[in-house]
Structures are given as structure tokens and as C-alpha cells.
Amino acid sequence: MLFYACNLTSVPILGSILTYTEAELVRGLKARDEKVFGYLYDHYSPALFGVALKVLNDENSAADVLQEVFLKIWRSIDRYDEEKGRLFTWMLNITRNTAIDSLRSKAHKLEQKVQDIGDDIHFYTNHLAVTQSVDHIGLVKVLEKLNKDQRVIIDLAYYKGCTQEEIAKVLDIPLGTVKTRMRNAIIQLRNILKNS
Amino acid sequence: MDVQRYISSGIIESYVVGLLSSQEASEVEATMAQFPEVRAQVEACRLDMESYIGLQAITPPPSIKASILARLSAEEEEAANGPSTDPAAPAPAFHMAHGLMGGNKPLRHVVDAKWRLVAVIFIVLLIGSLAFNYVYLNNYSNLKGKYDALLLAQARLTKDNESYQTKLQQYSDELALMRDPNFQPIRMLGLKGHEGNIATIYWNAKSQDVYLLSQNLPQPAADKQYQLWAIVAGKPVSAGVFTVSNMAKGLQKMKSMVGMQAFEVTLEQAGGAAAPTLSQLFVMGKVGS
Numbered sequence: 001m002l003f004y005a006c007n008l009t010s011v012p013i014l015g016s017i018l019t020y021t022e023a024e025l026v027r028g029l030k031a032r033d034e035k036v037f038g039y040l041y042d043h044y045s046p047a048l049f050g051v052a053l054k055v056l057n058d059e060n061s062a063a064d065v066l067q068e069v070f071l072k073i074w075r076s077i078d079r080y081d082e083e084k085g086r087l088f089t090w091m092l093n094i095t096r097n098t099a100i101d102s103l104r105s106k107a108h109k110l111e112q113k114v115q116d117i118g119d120d121i122h123f124y125t126n127h128l129a130v131t132q133s134v135d136h137i138g139l140v141k142v143l144e145k146l147n148k149d150q151r152v153i154i155d156l157a158y159y160k161g162c163t164q165e166e167i168a169k170v171l172d173i174p175l176g177t178v179k180t181r182m183r184n185a186i187i188q189l190r191n192i193l194k195n196s
Numbered sequence: 197m198d199v200q201r202y203i204s205s206g207i208i209e210s211y212v213v214g215l216l217s218s219q220e221a222s223e224v225e226a227t228m229a230q231f232p233e234v235r236a237q238v239e240a241c242r243l244d245m246e247s248y249i250g251l252q253a254i255t256p257p258p259s260i261k262a263s264i265l266a267r268l269s270a271e272e273e274e275a276a277n278g279p280s281t282d283p284a285a286p287a288p289a290f291h292m293a294h295g296l297m298g299g300n301k302p303l304r305h306v307v308d309a310k311w312r313l314v315a316v317i318f319i320v321l322l323i324g325s326l327a328f329n330y331v332y333l334n335n336y337s338n339l340k341g342k343y344d345a346l347l348l349a350q351a352r353l354t355k356d357n358e359s360y361q362t363k364l365q366q367y368s369d370e371l372a373l374m375r376d377p378n379f380q381p382i383r384m385l386g387l388k389g390h391e392g393n394i395a396t397i398y399w400n401a402k403s404q405d406v407y408l409l410s411q412n413l414p415q416p417a418a419d420k421q422y423q424l425w426a427i428v429a430g431k432p433v434s435a436g437v438f439t440v441s442n443m444a445k446g447l448q449k450m451k452s453m454v455g456m457q458a459f460e461v462t463l464e465q466a467g468g469a470a471a472p473t474l475s476q477l478f479v480m481g482k483v484g485s
Contacts, residue, residue: 178215
């Protein structure tokens with residue numbers, strides 16, 4: 001259940017007759033196959049939209065970014081290199097980079113980023129009324145078990161594109177310990193994910 | 197390289213969450229290519245992050261898909277047809293949008309027609325606006341010219357009016373003076389060699405005011421001036437110099453006098469003389485004659 005968004009290669013999607021492996025998706029996109037693109041959108045857009053939304057904290061900006069991302073995927077599929085990582089990883093990178101570029105163009109202050117990270121539980125709870133795509137129970141479990149600093153270090157780095165210096169400042173820790181803190185946070189996350 | 201130490205340093209996790217500089221990230225990618233263990237760690241870490249990200253997935257508004265498909269369709273068609281918008285170009289190679297969106301119309305043509313219409317409307321409005329601008333600018337220039345001319349005429353009239361008022365005041369003052377029974381006119385007539393020359397003194401016996409009216413005296417040279425004299429007890433007393441130019445046609449107030457038997461006018465150096473130059477005696481009139 002937890003892996004539904006990333007493990008598309010092995011888990012059939014409910015309500016979908018067709019399933020594709022990543023290799024098939026890549027081939028289809030390169031061949032300009034409309035059905036494959038539609039499938040890709042239907043099955044990946046919630047995860048990508050979730051990233052854009054977490055980065056930007058604004059639905060309209062996130063929607064603009066999502067459009068941009070799918071156009072980039074379509075235009076630059078030939079530049080996707082299987083050797084470097086999976087298709088989903090590649091698409092997430094495009095989404096994160098596009099969204100963070102958009103965030104930077106809005107010149108958010110560090111305090112605002114920290115504030116955004118803190119506000120999102122409330123934000124996601126509100127969204128549940130209109131969408132079922134957030135795995136609410138899974139998310140709440142993770143967020144409960146991950147301590148605040150661990151969440152902040154992951155979210156500020158991934159969703160807000162913060163530098164090691166900024167994270168050291170927010171968490172008030174020496175710059176040299178940011179990487180090991182990050183490792184500990186991810187290991188904690190891994191344990192929580194395994195046990196849920 | 198100590199792979200275990202590298203793995204436990206946290207650089208892999210930092211790489212996966214995008215914390216590293218691009219230079220550090222390239223180093224990690226090089227290490228991944230070299231050490232399968234590192235690569236496996238990176239992949240495992242990615243899966244964790246992607247699970248976490250997946251938990252926060254949110255279905256986007258449904259309109260976005262249609263919007264993306266429309267843009268892709270337009271792009272594909274443009275790529276297929278080249279930059280030309282020749283309506284006779286071959287049918288678009290990319291029909292995804294039509295099939296998926298359930299529409300039968302060629303999307304780009306609908307969009308194009310709409311934009312073309314909008315563009316035509318804007319161009320018409322623009323041309324209309326330019327024409328109006330031209331007309332209004334011309335009107336404005338005309339009116340501005342007329343307005344300036346009116347301002348000028350008005351200024352001239354005001355000036356004329358002021359000068360008429362001044363003259364009117366002067367004439368009415370002169371008329372009042374001549375009508376005043378206290379004023380006694382003393383005509384000074386031309387002497388030998390100056391026949392026909394004439395000037396008149398108006399003298400007020402009460403106030404002793406003396407006014408001179410030059411009626412016919414020749415225009416003197418620039419360095420000369422006429423001087424009025426009163427003969428008091430047989431001796432000439434200067435009553436001041438005066439001009440006969442166009443600027444001083446009316447009555448001119450001279451020095452007050454009393455007890456004189458006659459008035460006379462001589463031509464002297466400009467500024468006047470202490471005693472009259474008798475050879476230049478022009479006119480003379482006796483008081484009470």
C-alpha cells in the first residue's frame with residue numbers, strides 16, 4: 001500500500017485495465033504514444049502535484065508547475081537515461097527542480113519556508129475532504145513517528161531546496177553534522193515505512 | 197576508498213534529498229558508477245524518499261490534464277507542419293488530444309480561429325484608435341492655435357483699453373481744468389521771426405498752479421529744450437523746461453508762480469538755463485492783458 005506511487009512496475013493500478021512497466025512507458029513516450037502519455041499522467045500526476053504543492057504551498061502555482069513538468073517530460077524523454085535512475089525518480093527530479101525554481105522566483109524567505117513546512121499537516125487534513133489520493137493514515141503515522149527535527153531536515157532539503165547552511169541555522173546544529181543528521185532522519189523514515 | 201565509511205557519512209542521503217552542490221552530486225554519481233554497493237544504497241534511499249513523497253500525493257484539478265494535452269497537441273502539430281500556418285498543410289500527426297478529450301474538432305484550428313478573430317478585432321480597434329488619435333491631435337492643434345491667437349488679441353485689447361482709459365482720464369482732467377473759473381488762460385503768441393507759434397498758460401490765482409499747453413511750437417533739436425519763464429518784478433524766473441513731443445501733447449504742469457506780469461518761452465540747451473537766451477525767445481503773453 002505504501003509503495004503504490006513509486007512501485008508501479010509491480011503493482012497493478014486499481015481501475016486500470018492496462019499496466020505498463022517503466023521500460024514500456026519509456027518506449028511508449030519515445031514513440032509519442034498518446035495512450036502511454038495519458039496513462040503516465042493519470043498515474044503519476046498525484047505524486048508530482050503533491051511535490052509541487054508541498055514546495056509552493058499554493059494550488060495555482062502548483063498547477064502551473066505540473067503543466068510545465070508534463071510538457072518537459074514529453075519534450076525531453078529522449079534525454080532520460082535509465083542508467084542514472086528510474087523514470088519516476090527522473091520525473092520527480094524535474095518536478096522538484098521546476099517547483100523550486102518557481103519558489104525561488106517568488107523569493108521566499110527562510111522563515112517562510114520553515115513556516116510552510118510546519119503548516120502542512122493542517123493543509124493535508126483540509127484536502128482530505130475533497131480528495132482521497134492522500135494516503136492519510138500512512139502519512140499521519142509517518143509524521144507522528146518522525147520527530148520534528150527529522151521531518152524539518154528532510155522537508156527543508158527536499159521540498160524547499162534549502163542549503164546545508166540554512167538547515168544548520170534552522171536546527172541550530174554545526175554545519176559539519178548536517179549530512180549525518182540527514183542520514184539518521186532517512187534511516188528513521190525507512191524504519192517507520194517498514195513497520196507500517 | 198572505504199565504501200562503508202562513505203555510505204555512513206550521510207552523503208548518499210544528502211544526495212537523494214537534493215542537498216548537495218552540483219559538484220558534490222557529480223562526485224556521488226561517479227562513485228555510484230564505480231561502486232555497485234553505493235549505487236544500491238542510493239537506490240534504496242530513493243525508494244524511501246519516494247514512498248514518503250507518495251504518501252503526500254494529491255490528485256490535481258481535472259482541468260490540468262486537458263490543458264496539458266491541448267498544449268502538447270498544438271506543439272506536435274506545429275512541429276509536424278513547421279512554423280507555417282498554411283491551412284492546406286497535411287493533417288496533424290498527433291491526435292492524442294482528440295481521442296482522449298472526446299472532441300472531434302481539430303483543436304489547434306479551433307484555437308487558431310479564435311485567436312485570429314481576437315487578433316483581427318484588436319487590429320481593427322488599434323487602427324480605429326490611431327485614426328481617432330490623428331483626428332483629435334489635429335483638432336487639438338487647430339484649437340490650440342485659435343486659443344493662442346485669442347489670448348494674444350485679448351492681451352492687446354486689454355492694453356489698448358488701459359491706454360484709452362489713461363487718455364480719457366487725461367482729457368477729462370484737462371477739460372475740468374479749462375472749465376474751472378479759477379484758471380485764467382494766458383495766450384503766448386509768436387514774436388518776430390516766430391510768427392504763428394503759439395502756447396497757452398493756464399494759471400490759477402488761488403493755488404498759483406501753472407499749466408502749459410503747447411499748441412504750435414517747432415520740434416527742437418535733440419539737445420535743445422523749451423523753457424518757460426515768468427517775468428516777476430521785471431526779472432525772468434524759470435518755471436521749468438518742457439517738451440513738445442507727441443508724448444506730451446496735453447497740459448503740462450509747470451512750477452507754481454505768483455505776482456508775474458508775463459510768461460515767455462525760450463529755446464535753451466537741454467536741462468534748461470539760469471537766464472533766458474533772449475535771441476531764442478519764441479512766444480510771449482502778458483498776464484491780465
